[in-house]
Amino acid sequence: MTTTVLAAVRQFSQAKMGDDETGHGFDHIQRVVGLADRLVQAYPQAxxxxxxxxxxxxxxIDEKLVTDTVAASDEVRQFLNQQGLTAEQVATVFLIMDNMSYHKTLDGTAKPLPLEGQIVQDADRLDAIGAIGIARAIYFGGHFGEKIYDPAVKPRTAMTHAEYRNLNHETIINHFYEKLLTLKDLMNTTAAKKLAEHRQQVMLDFLAEYKAEWNAEA
Incomplete structure (x- = not known):
């Protein structure tokens, strides 16, 4: 695989994700790529x-973003084949895409990721936390009409995949406790774990300030 292939992949991704309005647009993609490129430097074997x-x-091909995941997968597979990727390389890309999502950890169906997949998963999770993560959580929740906060609604625990996808039972603030604050301890690589420490504290500070202001204490 060459940088020429990577340029074609970038263009394909931008065409697919450029109009996203849920916080998963091409700006998110570019940050994940940038973070992955930063993390991969520590692993020359990747x-x-x-x-x-x-x-x-x-x-x-994310289920929450496309209506027909089978058709989306077929299109990606055809595109990668056209770029000259081997069957093994295409299989690895799909192994990563199909098993890196957080919801896969809820039902225990995630297959082990190769090092490349662990790096991409870390990069994606890093973009879900910190200051960017706060903004994306609010943007995503607002897009789907979620309530921002209700102290009477407690964060859910031990969720199934179906419960995780049920936004009617979630508030934006609770999403931090249900998912975002757990991501720090799920990082795979040492470099990602270090970056996650600061981003975790940014979220904790935000939540403390938010609740203080909510209660007219600040």
């Missing part, structure tokens, strides 16, 4: 171009 290819494509 295939950088394959890692970045998966990073560019990781949301293109």
């Amino acid at each position: 295939d950088r171009v394959l890692t970045l290819t998966a990073a560019y494509l990781h949301d293109v």
Whole structure:
């Protein structure tokens, strides 16, 4: 795989994700790619171009973003074949895309990720936390009409996949406790774990300030 292939993958991803209005647009994709490229530098044994290819494509077949995941997968597979990827490389990209999502950890169906996939997963999770993560959580919740906060509604625990996807039972603030604050401890790589420490504190500070202002204490 070459940087020429990577340029085509970037263009394909931008065409698919450029109009997203849920916080998973091409700006998110570019940050994930940038973070993945930063993380992969510490692992010379990882295939950088394959890692970045998966990073560019990781949301293109996401069930929460596309109505027909089978058709979306077929289109991606055809595109990658046209770029000259081997069957093994295409299979690796799909292994990463199909098993890196958080919801896969809820039902225990996630298959082990190769190093390239662990890096992409870390990069995606890093973009879900910190200051960007706060903004994306509010943007996503607002897009789907979620309530911002209700102290009477407690965060859910031990959710199934179906419960996780049921936004009627979630508030934006509770999403931090149900998912975002758990991501720090789910990072795979040492570099990602270090970056997650600061971003975690940014979220904790935000939640403390939000609740203080909510209660007219600040």
